[in-house]
Amino acid sequence: MTLLKSASALAIATSFGIALPAAADVTADEVWSSWQALAEGSGQSMSGTENRSGDRLIVENLQLSAADNDGGSVRIGFDRVVFVERGDGSVAIEFPKSYPMTVEIRSAEPGRPEDKVTELDFTVTQRDFEMIASGTPKALVQEFESPEVTLTLDRVSGEQPADIEASMTLDGMSGRYTQTQAETRLFESDLAIDRVRFDLAMDGRAEDTQVKLVGTVHDVTSNSDSRMPTGIDPNEFARMLRAGFNSQGELKHGAMAYAFDLVEDGNKTHAELSVNSGRIGFNLGGTGVSYETSGEDTRFSLYDPQLPVPRIEAQMAESGMRFEMPLIKADEPSDFGLGIRLRDLTVNDEVWALFDPKEQLPRDPATLLVDLEGKAQLLADFTDADMTQSDGIPAELEALNVKEMQLKLAGADLAGSGEFTFDNSDKVTFDGMPRPEGNLSLRLAGANSLMDKLVAMGLVPEDQAMGLRMMMGMFARPGDGPDTMVSDITVTEEGQVLANGQRLR
Template identity: 30%
Template sequence: MQRFPSAISLFAALSFGMPALAEVTADDVWTNMQAQTRAMGATLTAKQSRTGETVTVEAQTIAWTLPEGIGSLTLTAPGFAMVEQGDGTVQILYQATQTYRMDLVIEGDTATLDVRMDGATPHMTASGDPGDITYSVHVAGGMTAAVSTHAPGEAPVTIDVVVEGGEAEIQYRVTEGPLLAIAGQATSLPGRFDAEMQMGAEVAGTVFGTVGGAESSFELNLPSDGFDILNVAAALRAGLSLDLKSALESSDYTVNLDFYGQPFSEERRWSGANHAHFSLDENRLFYDASGVDAGIVMKGENEFDSPVDIAFEAAAASALLDIPVSGRDDPQPFALRFSFDGLRMGPGLWSLFDPAKAIPRDPASIDLDLSGMVRNRVDLLNFRQFVGDVSGLPEPELISLALSRFAMTGAGTATEATGAFTFDNTDIETFDGLPRPEGAATYEISGVEGLIDTLLSMGAIAQEDALGARLGLGMVTDSVGEDQYRGAVEINEQGHAIVNGQRMR
């Protein structure tokens, strides 16, 4: 958590930067900061005064009006001083203790968030040209923070945080224009944190853990006069875009909760190196993330006072989502992928249904790779059009779908499949209201007979269930070895479904 002179500076400086050199004055810097809040749809007000080369800004008020007039959001941030250095740069100075307050007012009710931070005062310098300013920030590691919240009808919450380490180098560049461009990068060293929470008189908790070194980069383009948060699609067409990349060496944290003074739950989450990439523009929403050596352990009691012991670990995991967000008449590509490798379930869960360890407990895996083309005529991020009657909105049309890979192992079984289909959206009669598919898929299965036998011996399934499963398997596959099966499905242009050479429809 850092302290910066405007809401967008706070967000950007926490994460990113880009160097620049030239001459700016304190007045140029203040104008640049106002441009940032204006692009975020906020109004920035603060008293300022100049004494020689120093411009002092008193406590700032950054205010947003919420959509449809339902309320307002106001951030009160501490003041700062801007000192012109005589070399074309401006040093921005902060007090060692900073206090922030956020007030959310909805239909007359006010919720507040108060934050006080000590230590980790940033050393910040602004340079560049008027309207094109780079902020260079060094943040020493270590800080303390006190957080409190109050909301009507809710128990008050207090959080006290201590951070050790986490020294950071940050640079971000803000360029004014019809689009406000913010771009930057940041690096931080490993750190650890400890927090104590109190939620009313009933619930108390602690959170502690470590975070490895991190790197990030960031590019954000905003319409300079702000945009309608309920119609992001219009802003995207006007140039709004976001691209965020991050890499983290590791993380490990534990959350303990007490209920009326008695231990209630304990949860630990950890991860090795992980990477993430998120981007959004007029054409697409894209997310790609991967990580290794991740896990979660949860222990405690449920609402029936029964013990809970849940644990999962994965040697590696990844996910990708790539979808069009703007409505167009032409088909657009999409993709969905995810995978888990070396997936293990903890003994607490296994013991619930297999205490005798009859089912093989080798690590499981799953790998799915889907892609295709879709015709989407609706701006998905224009939320206003989804209020009220939506029957007039055109439905998306699936044009093609490719299963490049599906592979799953676990419990002594293995399954693989691939396939590709096209869809005729003008024919919704052949398949009872669905677009008529045409294409083929192949699949291989192994170990399923052994799993059926194991489930029978455990009493998990009845004989008639096992018989039904075997009959179904025989209908869609051919045996190609001991407990190994292979099958193929084809749907032709007449709508005939052919399974292993036999017409089934």
């Protein structure tokens, strides 16, 4: 995670030779100027020695560096990059077949005056890489492709350097990158990769410890669209958002598979994970940020002879997570949200046997669905360092919508939905919290049957089960089927709490 934080978007893309702001125009000099302008506008450093020769602009010893807020950095060096005017209004950019990249990670640790520093040295190798830039100075386009790009880890240095061999290869890569110069800069990109392969082998610091990780991802596609206001320090993020900064994008992939092996003191642990397809989407702009992931047909297996169940297997038809939250103070309440989707989760019988050896519980697939939306009024910017160190949350909850909620497990099924608003001027009625008003509808099926089985298995004492049944009787009424209960929880404008019309508060 720190590595990703240390590497800016421009530097990561540049490490593969695909998102340097290559541009196209009548002259190679204007292309080179656009590279420098983008680096400067992004708070990064770019330098090199220029030499003009006919229709070729040669930049020797081109150095690109980017730093993060923790003092870490990414540095990339090219022996030479050549801009060749093709005579048709486009420019070809020639990169070295390989070049170095260094990532420096700094992390503070309690009790020590100096940061912990780790350096990773990589070599990027590009086979038959081609890039063509075209367009105009104010609307620059680059298109690129390579049958194979490889990132190899050469060295890890630090206080306790590890013995690591790692590489990642992109097969069949192609894409397009557009930069538009205006009062607000526009950046658009599209990328397609036939296959991503990665391989890691590491000897642990303890003796007789080895780690190995291999994986592949097929049919990767991504696109992004960013708008960056000019004249504002990129580190002043709240100002950037208020000035119209926006970045959104999506990444999709096909079949993905990982395999992990750990050998420690003669014991071997093996794990595998596969996903049939997946998606990641993000949107950063307006007053906040949203993020969403999803996966289809996920399978996981683990073998460890030291566990009570040496082999664990699980699979899930659908998985996903999303969240949305405001980042800066606004005149009107901002949207927030949270979603979790774990549909049709199953585990192998050996796991069930740990707590249900007599197979008394239904082993139907389990499901957890949560879909919440709401509005909140921020009282300060989340980007403010002073706010992040405060004990409280400087926000007021305005509304909460429970769009969907469901938990299916061991034969029981709980589902519900509802909406509430909150009066922040009244924090007396509910003892320090804003007074809610609204309704929550719940439906529970199979609860009594599940409780009977848990009592028979000795997992729940009879007296506790009786107490739970009495509590459900207070809050619920019989539903539309056997062993089904429903409940409507209402909070009135006066602060009364009702369950199916009966006053509880």
